[in-house]
Amino acid sequence: MSTIHNRKPITQGVIIMFNQLEFHWALPLEAAKKNEAQADSSGGINLEALLEFVSCADKLQIESLLTPFGFHMPDPIGLLGRLSAHTERVAFMLAYRSGLMSPTLFVQQVNTLSHLLNGRISLNMICGFSPVEQAYYGDFLSHDERFERAGEYLDICSALWNGTSPLNYAGKHYQLKDAQLNTKFTSLRLGVRQPKIYLSGNSKIANHTASEHAQCWLRYGDTPEKIAASHSSIAQTDHVGRIRTGLRMSVIARKTREESIEAAFRVVENPDLKWKDFIRTVVEKSDSVAIKSTYELAQKADSEWLGPNLWSGAVPYRGGPALALVGSFDEVANELMRYKFAGVNEFILSGWPTLAEMQGFCQNVLPRVRAMEQLESSVEVQKLGMRH
Template sequence: MSLRFHWFLPTYGDSRNLVGGGHGVATAATGENRAATLEYLGQIVRGAEQLGFDGALTPTGAWCEDAWLTTAMLASVSRRLRFLVAFRPGLLSPTLAAQMAATFQRHSGQRLLLNVVTGGESAEQRAYGDFLDKDGRYARTGEFLDVVRRLWHGETVSHVGPHVTVEGARLSRVPDPIPPIYFGGSSPAAGTVAAEHADVYLTWGEPPHAVAEKIAWIRGLAADRGRDIRFGIRLHVITRDTADQAWAEAARLLDALDPALIQQVQRGLARSESTGQRRMLDLHGGTREDLEISPNLWAGVGLVRGGAGTALVGSHAEVTDRIEEYHALGIDEFVLSGHPHLEEAYWVGEGVLPELRRRGLWSHPDGDQDLVQPSEIPFAAAAR
């Protein structure tokens, strides 16, 4: 099966430098910021589609624009690109979530993917009116997804549980196809939910040996339940024609970081309840030293950004080597991003993806035809 590659929509803003934020810390840019307008995000969507990305992850949280609304508005400026929409169970009813997903699936032409984010920061959850602790949130997520899947399969659902209660719930129209569930998490509670409900388990970019351990863990839990799961990885990327050029760009990004900003963000992230976030922090220890934690794997992004904090850095061939290495462990989907997202999409799409195609690991979703021209994309003119 051909590898799948997804890009990222920076709905909190973009920059030629690193943009920090997420996981309970405020958004902060270290240079001139590009606003997350529909016009700019539309450029990224069209570029990613032309280059051959399968989908685009859109984040959720207080630090960014709403993922559902943003992607619904962007669906009309693209033809094929799917939208990996992040959302948090517990902030809306499972019946409404199932209905929204079904509506999105119909109106977008079956282009919805769902990234379920349980929420690792209690302070942010409380701001949204959610006062469960972390374990309670994961338990609720399991109940929530059970109800949602039953509704998608056309059942009439009555459910009374510790966290979710619905009576006589039913959808007038079910989604076809049912959108796949992407799910991540490093805690024992997260593993249980992933094994029972995820179609694709996502891990943040850790060294290969750590990723292999996670895959074995989740694969074992899923097998115990008679399920088979695909695996994906979330990484940033800095790729150039030569390794020296790529590492020079990583050095430029690092040099632009204000030490005071690093300290501020690290203090905020240290309060995170997320096991995955603690694993990210352990990779760099909050210092600028020894940030290449594995060949071509750089932890500098995590100095100012919560969540995914590592980047593949190197020549196109080297980045392809690392992708092939992760694939050998069992990773089939790669959710990538860069700074700025528009330009880095082209570095990846014109450098790494063709190398993967030469190695027989990837094929363009549109086949071997030329890049789609803007005039061929419905409503493209309206988004210019």
């Protein structure tokens, strides 16, 4: 198995840890969709395709499946309850917004899901991307206020998970009196009382909130160089080094670079220009730093390629998660390692068509990543031995 080391690792301001990268996959609501330049369907549920997808992921080396949230898709809690019975190993990452239900009820629902999944659940807490959509749910807080509220929300959730009972809380956004729950969180790991928490956002306040209340700061992608630079900048004033960093990206990996580029271009062939205009309008109305920055990154680039293997061609149709690593199996594996050296610990990936892409990634890219990680780990062990 060959690997390509055509560029230097990104190490700027980052302590390199040789633990393994974690790979998650976004659960596709349209599991058989191949062309991302077309409008979404009505928002129905193709249960047969979803069951096929989760059953396949259960047999692969995917850590967990992200169940997304938004007005244009099914409720993730109800969907997760249905899918839970069809897996034995893979975990689920539940995306949810603070402010839509009381924290007590939310913990009760998460704890119930933890029993159905035997502890195989984590949370991706999101704070909304658009004042327009937030208003659909009766939420009129500003961007920064929503993150402030999320901090209170997770304070309460953590207290309930860790057994504070009865719980009294008096904050700016939440007040509770004698809150208590009988259904506790269950985990396969001894001593774990609550799910792992990911908090999403590219802004400084998102990083700060994540550092205070989460185990992983989840952001949209960029070049490895800019990821490393942003880590260095934030580390000077905040706590980026205290938590893990995850990237939400896409991947198109094939045996050769030429095949991967052809596959990428097929993703956006025969585009629906009305859909493209709709996405542009959504971005304009958004107050999300993550959404706006990734969209602007694609719009301002001299070409669709932000680097030899970083393609933004699908971003105008799908937004930030569509920023994609495109290349041969070796090239994509090498790029993932460069992100690791830039301080990234985890990835939530998508692909087109998503089931085949997930299978191909696990069969062809992931073994290459693990081989390079093993090599890097061995080198570090040797260096430590020589020092002593």
